[in-house]
Amino acid sequence: MRSSIRRSMPLFPIGTVMKLTDLSARQIRYYEEHQLIHPQRTEGNRRLFSLNDIDRLFEVKDLLDEGINMAGIKKLLLEEGKTVVHSDLKDEEGKGKKDFTDEEVRKLLRKELINAGRFQRPDSSFGEKFRNFH
Amino acid sequence: MRSSIRRSMPLFPIGTVMKLTDLSARQIRYYEEHQLIHPQRTEGNRRLFSLNDIDRLFEVKDLLDEGINMAGIKKLLLEEGKTVVHSDLKDEEGKGKKDFTDEEVRKLLRKELINAGRFQRPDSSFGEKFRNFH
DNA sequence: AAACCTATGTTAGCTAACCTTACATAATAA
DNA sequence: TTATTATGTAAGGTTAGCTAACATAGGTTT
Structure with missing residues (x-):
């Protein structure tokens, strides 16, 4: 398109x-x-x-804020092109087309859980962004 | 809006x-x-x-191509400007300022740029320009 | 024709905003 | 502890922007 x-x-x-x-x-x-x-x-x-x-930068930022590290983010975002891996790592069985090993998935999920809720972003508004823009 | x-x-x-x-x-x-x-x-x-x-620059360019001079273009564009400019300001002072998440900002911005393509004329489209773009 | 505009080109000198490389560091992982 | 990761910062170099000034082709006016 x-x-x-x-x-x-x-x-x-x-x-x-x-x-x-x-x-x-x-x-x-x-x-x-x-x-x-x-x-x-x-x-x-x-x-x-x-x-x-x-x-893409916003996605990276969000994932980092969630405590995921670069290695994890790379895995996540560089997979996107092939599969529509948008929200879930969990119940996508059947076609085992993801390159994750089970171990990698577990590792990522564990980190996510450990770091869950560490940050709650102050959710800056568009207006604020615009105002700080000069 | x-x-x-x-x-x-x-x-x-x-x-x-x-x-x-x-x-x-x-x-x-x-x-x-x-x-x-x-x-x-x-x-x-x-x-x-x-x-x-x-x-606005595209408009100016078109009018110049039609042989209209600066004085004429000023007359034309600074008349209709009254309405446009005011609606801009009206929006900016909108009081029901809901916060935008980063994702919303990104989506809105993207949509805005995609819509910018509506202004392409047959002779100078964004698509053509893009090919010459590096 | 000469003189005058008008819209644009071009040049010169200045500097903000970018670039890469390298080193520093707090937080996390091993 | 030691290593690694993600980010900061500083130094030194280059690009792409800025203003100001002068140049000029093509149209007007006198």
Whole structure:
């Protein structure tokens, strides 16, 4: 579809993305280093992020806030393309098409449980984001 | 509606706007000089353009292509501006300010950008531009 | 024709905002 | 304890933005 073209259009410099996502440049570059996003570059080597990239950054942020580490996030997000693994790791038996071993799944779930409820994000509003935007 | 806020959010540096609109930096600044757009500035004085600004630039470009000069374009665009601008402000002061989660922000923003494609003319579509985009 | 606009190009000098690399560190895992 | 992870920060370099000024083709006006 056409929208997918637009969603992957490289549009935003890192400064804009920082403000939109409330992530530091360091964090954003770190997630790129771990292949979670693939922003384009200008001719002069500056990153340009697409809406898909921003989307992905929000996902990474949320998962980190939930206490999941990079290894887990990579597993989760880099699987998404193949399966519609949106919400559940649990009852997707039948087709064993996930690359997780049982052990990995258990490990992830345990960490999730251990860290559950550690953070309750202050749920910043769009208005606030906009106001801090300059 | 809230989309007006999103549409007036300062997001794009001039380089991105140049590619999207096929206008030179000189042209864009010149139209600003003539009050046809009002891009925000970063703390460091760099312009940041909103979707509204980009829409407006397309309008200016079209009118110029039709042979209308700046004086005429000002008359045309600064008349209809009354309504549009006011509805923008009205939205921003909306009192029932419900908080947006990050996910909502992301979805709204994405939708907004996808809708930006509605403004493509047959001769200069986003799709075509995207091919020339790097 | 000469003089004058108008919209845009171009150049120069300045600096914010980006870049990479490297080192530091608190928190967690082993 | 020691190692690893995710992030901060600082240094030093480059790009892409800024303003201001002058240049100019093509249209008007005188």
